[in-house]
Amino acid sequence: MRMRRMLGLALAAAALAGASAVGAVNAQAAASPTITGEECAAAGGQVKENPYRASTCTLPDGSQQTITVG
Numbered sequence: 672m673r674m675r676r677m678l679g680l681a682l683a684a685a686a687l688a689g690a691s692a693v694g695a696v697n698a699q700a701a702a703s704p705t706i707t708g709e710e711c712a713a714a715g716g717q718v719k720e721n722p723y724r725a726s727t728c729t730l731p732d733g734s735q736q737t738i739t740v741g
Contacts, residue, residue: 705739 708718711728718738719727726738 705737708738711736711738 706714706728708726708728711718711730714728714730716728716730719729721727727735728738729735
C-alpha cells in the first residue's frame with residue numbers, strides 16, 4: 672500500500688511538471704509573434720494597415736500576426 676501511494680505521488684508530480692512545461696510553451700506561442708511585411712508577402716499573406724495600432728498580416732490559414740517596423 673505504501674509503495675502504491677509513493678508511485679501515485681511520483682506519477683502525479685511528473686504529470687504536473689509536464690503540464691506546466693506544456694503551458695509555458697503555449698503561453699510563449701500565444702504571445703503574438705511578429706514578422707516583417709516582406710516575410711508576410713513571401714508567406715502569401717496580406718498586410719492590413721491599421722490607423723491607430725500596428726499593422727497586421729493575415730496569412731492564408733486565417734491567422735494574424737503583428738507586422739514589425741524595419
